[in-house]
Amino acid sequence: MSDFKERAEALDTADELAALRDLFTLDDTVYLDGNSLGALPRHVPARMQDVIARQWGSLRIRSWDESGWWTAPERIGDRIAPLVGAAAGQIVVGDSTSVNVFKAVVAATRLADDGRDEILVDASTFPTDGYIAASAARMTGHRVVPVAPADVRAALGPRTAAVLLNHVDYRSGRLHDLPGLTAAVHGAGALAVWDLCHSAGALPVGLDAHGVDLAVGCTYKYLNGGPGSPAYLYVAERHQEAFDSPLPGWTSHADPFAMTPGYTPAEGSVRGRVGTPDILSMLALEASLDVWDGVSVDAVRAKSLALTDFFLECVAAYVPEGRVTPVTPAAHAERGSQVSLRCEDAEETERVMGALVERGVVGDLRRPDILRFGFTPLYVGFADAERAARILAEVLAV
Ligand SMILES: Cc1ncc(COP(=O)(O)O)c(C=O)c1O
Numbered sequence: 001m002s003d004f005k006e007r008a009e010a011l012d013t014a015d016e017l018a019a020l021r022d023l024f025t026l027d028d029t030v031y032l033d034g035n036s037l038g039a040l041p042r043h044v045p046a047r048m049q050d051v052i053a054r055q056w057g058s059l060r061i062r063s064w065d066e067s068g069w070w071t072a073p074e075r076i077g078d079r080i081a082p083l084v085g086a087a088a089g090q091i092v093v094g095d096s097t098s099v100n101v102f103k104a105v106v107a108a109t110r111l112a113d114d115g116r117d118e119i120l121v122d123a124s125t126f127p128t129d130g131y132i133a134a135s136a137a138r139m140t141g142h143r144v145v146p147v148a149p150a151d152v153r154a155a156l157g158p159r160t161a162a163v164l165l166n167h168v169d170y171r172s173g174r175l176h177d178l179p180g181l182t183a184a185v186h187g188a189g190a191l192a193v194w195d196l197c198h199s200a201g202a203l204p205v206g207l208d209a210h211g212v213d214l215a216v217g218c219t220y221k222y223l224n225g226g227p228g229s230p231a232y233l234y235v236a237e238r239h240q241e242a243f244d245s246p247l248p249g250w251t252s253h254a255d256p257f258a259m260t261p262g263y264t265p266a267e268g269s270v271r272g273r274v275g276t277p278d279i280l281s282m283l284a285l286e287a288s289l290d291v292w293d294g295v296s297v298d299a300v301r302a303k304s305l306a307l308t309d310f311f312l313e314c315v316a317a318y319v320p321e322g323r324v325t326p327v328t329p330a331a332h333a334e335r336g337s338q339v340s341l342r343c344e345d346a347e348e349t350e351r352v353m354g355a356l357v358e359r360g361v362v363g364d365l366r367r368p369d370i371l372r373f374g375f376t377p378l379y380v381g382f383a384d385a386e387r388a389a390r391i392l393a394e395v396l397a398v
């Protein structure tokens, strides 16, 4: 057995999270795409059978109260809260990340001091955030200033109303300095809005501890909520009273069933709701969050770093020099839970990922030349990392 195989075996044996893998439906594929779509927790189908057959099929309309459907967005928000370092009552689940980016960006401009007319947006952002911010800016009369996260401090000024940043970059896997950047944004008198899609469930976020103003995130990656599962919106408690949603639907009304023509916003996180919650997806997410019971996010982070370190080491040892170049930073403070490797060119990137998937190593690619490997510590092990690097080397040798 190779040195790396032996080390992988020892690391898996010592891994205190290893048993969690059995909570998921997985085969012998090395699944390194949980940063796009998390795996299915085994117990979810039976729970959904109950939701569909009993709650919907038998109880029907009564389920809004009796099965807790109506309050699901806040209840599930409170389940996500500890995973991102938020006290209860500040997160509401619903809509897509894109829609929540819209709510958060517009609300941030409304919370900002008058006269501030710029929104700084991560220039390398996942596209939807940029598109939405640009449209929000047109509607509110602000100007979008695209800025690389490294240049945010220099770009802040008296005109800055809000700053929209990604905690972890979807393409490079780079982790941005949420505490430091949030403090800098506050120092300039502006509001910080963070997109947590690639960090929630993979590493500690510390929303409350670092004074983040607003945040959004999806639940279908490291939170394993299922394809298209609803996203969430965090509004820090200190902003809730003044939070003025640009999408004030009836379910965020203080008395929705009064059905009055005028809008009176509800208190608290409920104010972030819009329309009728997507109950089936929402309850699949709620069920899937059970896998987190008793799991420490710090332990998840420690394993994530150990896995990505080990994978990078295996790649360096197995893959002939120069065939791929890591673009994910080596420094732990700058690394999320994925490893991105730059490949020769677009054609080779497609070929390599296609061959990997065919051989049971599922990652993905981002055009033109980035191979992405996401490491979900709840179900990925060290032997998976070794096998992925070994097969990558074999595929690159062709
Ligand atoms: C950083 C980031 N924001 C937003 C999204 C997607 O938003 P939505 O859930 O609206 O498709 C993704 C991935 O799809 C993402 O990686």
Ligand SMILES: Nc1c(O)cccc1C(=O)C[C@H](N)C(=O)O
Binding pocket: 035, 036, 037, 126, 170, 171, 197, 228
């Ligand atoms: N949301 C996705 C989808 O509906 C289909 C395919 C991929 C996705 C993704 O989540 C992509 C992901 N945000 C990314 O980091 O590229």
